[in-house]
Amino acid sequence: MKIKNIVTCSMISIFSLPIAADVKLELPKEVTVLSVNGKEGESGLLEFVNSSPDHINLPNGSNQIVYDVRKVYNKGSSQGKKYQSPPMVLSFNSIDSAVMMKVPQLNTLDSAREFDKKLTISLTDESGNSIEHRNIQLPINGFSINKNYSQLLESYNKTQIPQLKTVANSVINTTENKIKNNVSESSKLTILKDIFIQMEQEEKQEFLTWAINNIH
Numbered sequence: 001m002k003i004k005n006i007v008t009c010s011m012i013s014i015f016s017l018p019i020a021a022d023v024k025l026e027l028p029k030e031v032t033v034l035s036v037n038g039k040e041g042e043s044g045l046l047e048f049v050n051s052s053p054d055h056i057n058l059p060n061g062s063n064q065i066v067y068d069v070r071k072v073y074n075k076g077s078s079q080g081k082k083y084q085s086p087p088m089v090l091s092f093n094s095i096d097s098a099v100m101m102k103v104p105q106l107n108t109l110d111s112a113r114e115f116d117k118k119l120t121i122s123l124t125d126e127s128g129n130s131i132e133h134r135n136i137q138l139p140i141n142g143f144s145i146n147k148n149y150s151q152l153l154e155s156y157n158k159t160q161i162p163q164l165k166t167v168a169n170s171v172i173n174t175t176e177n178k179i180k181n182n183v184s185e186s187s188k189l190t191i192l193k194d195i196f197i198q199m200e201q202e203e204k205q206e207f208l209t210w211a212i213n214n215i216h
Contacts, residue, residue, distance in 0.1 A: 064090070085115065
């Protein structure tokens with residue numbers, strides 16, 4: 001009997017342990033997760049989805065969630081209508097934190113259609129601070145009932161690589177130009193100071209008068 005109790009307690013302890021997760025993403029009830037970091041389907045999402053449907057467990061660092069928003073209006077009525085947004089990609093970076101995702105209150109179909117245009121959501125940490133993120137509609141070529149979101153996400157990410165390179169090159173060029181300009185201006189100022197120091201007192205006074213008159 002004691003052995004049975006020990007085994008039972010051990011099993012309870014094991015299943016009571018929190019699932020190892022670095023980032024906990026809390027989801028609105030209207031959100032349906034379609035893919036997490038390129039994995040989809042029941043087997044693919046199993047490692048992220050907890051027993052509770054209101055959050056998923058993610059690794060530290062960058063994460064990408066493909067999802068859509070669904071809502072039923074006039075439920076139970078003959079005029080009931082279902083709303084389903086286009087699939088979206090949410091990209092964000094977080095470490096060792098609980099992240100809360102919120103979508104606007106889509107009280108009417110008109111507000112839902114407005115959401116389709118803006119795709120505005122909020123992402124905050126435990127303290128309510130906004131987390132930098134990107135939320136866009138997942139590009140889909142053609143029409144297919146059974147969509148492979150992993151492939152669609154991979155294709156989307158590939159299109160972002162050239163853009164990232166362009167942005168990176170732009171930043172590098174801008175930084176290099178600033179450094180060159182700073183060096184050039186610094187060199188001119190150093191030369192000017194050296195010349196000024198070597199001037200006679202009358203020459204210094206004459207130079208200062210000229211400089212003041214030419215300040216714009």
